[in-house]
Amino acid sequence: MTSPKKKLIAGNWKMNGSLESNDALVRSLVAGVKDVDCEVAVCVPSPYLAQVQMLKSGSKLELGAQDVSCHASGAYTGEVSADMLREFGVRYAIVGHSERRQYHGETDALVAEKAKAALAHGITPIVCVGETLAEREAGQTEEVVKRQMAAVIHVNGHCISEIVVAYEPVWAIGTGKTATPEQAQAVHALLRKQLSAATGHAERVHILYGGSMSAANAASLLAQPDIDGGLVGGASLKIADFLQIITAACAQRA
Ligand code: PGA
Numbered sequence: 732m733t734s735p736k737k738k739l740i741a742g743n744w745k746m747n748g749s750l751e752s753n754d755a756l757v758r759s760l761v762a763g764v765k766d767v768d769c770e771v772a773v774c775v776p777s778p779y780l781a782q783v784q785m786l787k788s789g790s791k792l793e794l795g796a797q798d799v800s801c802h803a804s805g806a807y808t809g810e811v812s813a814d815m816l817r818e819f820g821v822r823y824a825i826v827g828h829s830e831r832r833q834y835h836g837e838t839d840a841l842v843a844e845k846a847k848a849a850l851a852h853g854i855t856p857i858v859c860v861g862e863t864l865a866e867r868e869a870g871q872t873e874e875v876v877k878r879q880m881a882a883v884i885h886v887n888g889h890c891i892s893e894i895v896v897a898y899e900p901v902w903a904i905g906t907g908k909t910a911t912p913e914q915a916q917a918v919h920a921l922l923r924k925q926l927s928a929a930t931g932h933a934e935r936v937h938i939l940y941g942g943s944m945s946a947a948n949a950a951s952l953l954a955q956p957d958i959d960g961g962l963v964g965g966a967s968l969k970i971a972d973f974l975q976i977i978t979a980a981c982a983q984r985a
Contacts, residue, residue, distance in 0.1 A: 739960035742967025795823035813852035839882035903942025919957035946975035
């Protein structure tokens with residue numbers, strides 16, 4: 732039996748934004764989420780954490796980062812530690828986004844270590860898993876997402892119920908092609924089952940869908956029993972669209 736937890740909608744701005752455009756977007760978002768009955772976060776580029784922390788102050792909007800180092804401190808040029816993120820009020824950090832796996836060579840093992848570093852410093856990792864189009868067409872979807880998830884479970888043990896998972900089929904990211912609600916639900920269900928084998932609290936884990944989630948398709952995706960929210964890229968930069976997705980999420984309990 733799934734517990735009636737609140738849905739979580741997390742925006743992933745990726746490498747977008749400016750001081751000026753962030754100001755307008757976050758002010759509208761803060762006003763828009765005032766009375767909503769779901770959880771909302773924005774994962775912003777590191778240089779803007781301080782700005783967004785200030786703009787969101789006193790609101791229910793949560794702040795997220797898009798990556799975190801697996802190291803605590805030291806000679807790791809360009810890296811940002813979980814402790815540093817905490818100093819800016821960061822609650823979530825995306826780890827293992829497919830763009831980082833693809834363009835920055837992040838392995839399953841590294842993603843697992845990043846999740847561990849985040850958890851150790853009070854940040855909830857949003858662990859991304861998902862297959863490429865070639866893998867889906869080869870019938871390997873289940874094998875790929877299970878392998879990615881298993882690495883994170885292996886390293887994080889009993890803490891695993893503290894993470895957020897995002898199923899993001901790579902072929903759906905930024906392409907306008909969305910997984911159908913049934914395709915997404917099937918993968919979410921198998922991830923939930925895999926988590927259940929590792930923790931007695933798998934029902935607590937938010938499993939988000941990501942990949943061209945939009946104002947038009949959010950309600951049908953979020954109506955699925957194992958889809959507990961969304962990780963939203965492009966549409967999170969358009970305030971009207973993002974607020975519509977949030978409204979769709981609030982209309983249902985996860
Ligand atoms: P998209 O991106 O919504 O633009 O497809 C989602 C993501 O990559 O997190």
